[in-house]
Amino acid sequence: MxxxxxxxxxxxxxxxxxxxxxxxxxxxxxxxxxxxxxxxxxxxxxxxxxxxxxxxxxxxxxxxxxxxxxxxxxxxxxxxxxxxxxxxxxxxxxxxxxxxxxxxxxxxxxxxxxxxxxxxxxxxxxxxxxxxxxxxxxxxxxxSIQKMTEEFPGFSYGDNDSAQSLIWNSYAIEDVHGAVEHELSFFEETSSGLYKRYDELHTQRSFxxxxxxxxxxxxxxxxxxxxxxxxxxxxxxxxxxxxx
Missing domain, CATH: 3.40.50.150 (Vaccinia Virus protein VP39)
Structure with missing residues (x-):
C-alpha cells in the first residue's frame, strides 16, 4: 500500500x-x-x-x-x-x-x-x-456502510495537473459486505515528454x-x-x- x-x-x-x-x-x-x-x-x-x-x-x-x-x-x-x-x-x-x-x-x-x-x-x-x-x-x-455499498461501487474519478494525472475506479467485492477495491492509476510526465504509469490496488471495508x-x-x-x-x-x- x-x-x-x-x-x-x-x-x-x-x-x-x-x-x-x-x-x-x-x-x-x-x-x-x-x-x-x-x-x-x-x-x-x-x-x-x-x-x-x-x-x-x-x-x-x-x-x-x-x-x-x-x-x-x-x-x-x-x-x-x-x-x-x-x-x-x-x-x-x-x-x-x-x-x-x-x-x-x-x-x-x-x-x-x-x-x-x-x-x-x-x-x-x-x-x-x-x-x-x-x-x-x-x-x-x-x-458509512451506505457509502461503501451504494456510492463507491461503480465510482470513477479523474484529476490532473501540469505534470501528473490520476484515474480512480472503485468496485464492490462480492461476498464481502461493506468491502470495496479502489484501482488507482497515476501518470507522471517524464523529462522525455512521455508518461510513466504506476498502478495500485487498495482494499477497504466498513462495518x-x-x-x-x-x-x-x-x-x-x-x-x-x-x-x-x-x-x-x-x-x-x-x-x-x-x-x-
Whole structure:
C-alpha cells in the first residue's frame, strides 16, 4: 500500500479537509477541557500533513503508518514545515506497540477502513485503548456502510495537473459486505515528454455503527459519540473510562 505510490499521495489528497479535521480535534479538546499542548498519536499519518498542523500548534505528536515510503516523505515534510524532528514508527495498527501512552489518538482519513478482517479491527481498537492515558480520547472516522455499498461501487474519478494525472475506479467485492477495491492509476510526465504509469490496488471495508460501538465497549471505552457528516463519513469520538 502506497509504496512507489507514496510520492503521488499528496496529489491524490490535494483537496483533503486537513483543516477541518484539525478543527474537529480542537473542538473535542475544548469540549473535554483538555487545554494546552497534548501528546497525540496520529495513526495512519501518511505523509505527515496533519502532524505538521498539530505540531505547529505546540502538540507533541507521534506518527504511525504501515508504509515506510510514506513515513520517509512525512519525515522530510515535517522537518521542513515545523523545524522539528518527528517521532515516526512503521507499524500495523492492529499490532501497535509503542513505549508510551497518549492524551489523544487520531485515526483520520478513513485509515481504519484499510483494516479488513473483523478480528483485526477489534485488535486495533484494543491497542488504541492500551495506548491512551487515563481519560484519553480516541478520534477516528470511517466510511458509512451506505457509502461503501451504494456510492463507491461503480465510482470513477479523474484529476490532473501540469505534470501528473490520476484515474480512480472503485468496485464492490462480492461476498464481502461493506468491502470495496479502489484501482488507482497515476501518470507522471517524464523529462522525455512521455508518461510513466504506476498502478495500485487498495482494499477497504466498513462495518455498521452498532458493530463499531460494540467493539469499542468490549475494548473498554466508556463514552461514545457518533457524528455523521455530509460526506457520509462517520466520526466516532471516544474517551477511555479508566486507566489502561
Amino acid at each position: 502506497y509504496r512507489e505510490g507514496a510520492s503521488y499521495y499528496d496529489f491524490l489528497m490535494n483537496e483533503a479537509p486537513y483543516e477541518r479535521w484539525k478543527m474537529w480535534v480542537d473542538e473535542r479538546l475544548h469540549m473535554t477541557n483538555k487545554t494546552g499542548p497534548q501528546s497525540i498519536l496520529d495513526v495512519g499519518c501518511g505523509t505527515g500533513t496533519f502532524m505538521s498542523l498539530i505540531m505547529r500548534d505546540g502538540h507533541d505528536a507521534t506518527g504511525v503508518d504501515v508504509s515506510e515510503d510514506m513515513l520517509a516523505i512525512a519525515d522530510s515534510k515535517i522537518r521542513r514545515e515545523t523545524n522539528q524532528v518527528p517521532q515516526l514508527s512503521c507499524q500495523n495498527m492492529a499490532e501497535l506497540s509503542l513505549p508510551q501512552t497518549y492524551d489523544v489518538i487520531t485515526v483520520l482519513c478513513d485509515s481504519l477502513n484499510y483494516v479488513i478482517e473483523e478480528k483485526d479491527v477489534q485488535q486495533a481498537l484494543m491497542k488504541f485503548y492500551e495506548h491512551l492515558n487515563h481519560d484519553g480520547m480516541l478520534l477516528f472516522d470511517v466510511h 455498521a455503527i452498532d458493530t463499531y460501538v460494540s467493539w469499542l465497549e468490549e475494548a473498554g471505552f466508556a463514552e461514545i459519540s457518533v457524528v455523521k457528516d455530509s460526506h457520509m463519513n462517520v466520526q466516532v469520538i471516544k474517551m477511555s473510562g479508566s486507566s489502561s
